[in-house]
Amino acid sequence: MSVIIYIGIVVLTFCIMEGITWLTHKYIMHGLLWTLHEDHHNKQPHFFEKNDYFFVIFAVIAMTFFSIGTYIPGWEFLIFIGIGITLYGIGYFLVHDILIHQRFKLFTRTTNVYFRALRKAHKIHHKHLGKEEGECFGMLFVPFRYFREAWQYRK
Secondary structure, X not given: OOHHHHHHHHHHHHHHHHHHHHHHHHHHHHHHOHHHHHHHXXXXXXXXXXXXXXXXXXXXXXXXXXXXXXXXXXXXXXXXXXXXXXHHHHHHHHHHHHHXXXXXOOOOOOOOXXXXXXXXXXXXXXXXXXXXXXXXXXXXXXXXXXXXHHHHOOO
């Protein structure tokens, strides 16, 4: 395959991961595996949360794609799906853990409209402490109403 196709696979995988994240967050984290996600909504005084296991789960999935793509001839495209998943995971860490939840005190006073909209949407998600009645389950795509609000208060 050509380099352009491999780059396309990476970009497409990255974009698809937003939908997978939304579905996983809504139906698995706020459903079947709420026991792992609950401490993320009900903060405890620990740096690590049970919720962090979801990073491990997605890392194992990406490593599986890397392994299959490396060792099975004709399946090399799976390496690039693994790269897309990994890049999304890095983006998720940077946006969710650093920008939004401030696990590391960086970007504490951003005036960027997109970042402020992300923070607001996530704050709305966290106003629900239980697993029901949640909203804003995605990470990178934010409903427009939060952009309007962030634009009004950009100073």
